[in-house]
């Protein structure tokens with residue numbers, strides 16, 4: 001299945017068809033593919049600018065951090081889980097810079113894999129990586145609460161460390177399709193928090209119910225990771241929510257650190273569309 005056949009116009013919701021280097025709908029709305037291969041399908045006027053989603057710096061920080069391999073086990077786990085279901089069409093809702101999306105595209109070869117993210121920088125970085133790796137995953141700048149996708153076109157939605165637009169995921173999933181929500185576990189990055197704060201609170205790791213879905217699986221991955229080097233530690237910090245809410249005095253504690261050992265704990269919640 002070609003990825004572009006699954007897409008609809010974000011303005012009039014009609015099918016899109018490919019003409020040269022653009023996707024067009026019958027009403028004449030047209031969307032160009034960027035040089036790097038991604039396509040911008042964010043409705044005009046809806047945060048459709050370079051500031052929407054994560055910034056270039058945040059995306060670069062995330063890429064730098066991923067390259068140190070500390071989240072490799074999360075990557076292996078999501079690929080294992082996705083492959084268990086042998087999906088034909090996988091949507092990554094909130095794909096960021098495509099680390100997990102491209103890994104899934106590589107492992108589930110033959111599947112059509114599309115990543116959506118509000119951040120143009122994220123989609124650009126993801127798309128470049130996809131080409132570099134010789135994959136055919138497609139990245140679209142788009143709002144995951146209004147996915148430019150046909151109803152019931154996907155076998156699986158993965159949603160990692162991003163907002164959960166469960167009603168929209170329900171609309172785009174086929175009957176019996178699966179949603180995998182990946183989020184921080186209770187002790188995730190506790191080591192990092194212990195460096196930053198005098199008092200450390202655990203994360204709230206709940207298991208929400210979503211209308212139209214039944215929870216069919218819950219897996220927890222927990223391990224200790226050692227992150228070497230000031231740059232990698234800072235890159236990790238930048239991709240956490242703590243980066244924006246930590247005082248300068250507390251941030252300074254991290255700047256003098258050359259090695260950080262921390263728990264990485266992630267929950268994988270697997271839902272089936274009923």
Ligand SMILES: C[S@@+](CC[C@H](N)C(=O)[O-])C[C@H]1O[C@@H](n2cnc3c(N)ncnc32)[C@H](O)[C@@H]1O
Nearest residue numbers: 053054094095096117118119143144160161162
């Ligand atoms: C913490 S990042 C996680 C990215 C990726 N899944 C990962 O784990 O590396 C959250 C991502 O969600 C995106 N995002 C947030 N709200 C969004 C929305 N309404 N539509 C699309 N993307 C959104 C951000 O731009 C960001 O890239």
Ligand SMILES: [Zn+2]
Nearest residue numbers: 009012025029
């Ligand atoms: Zn249109």
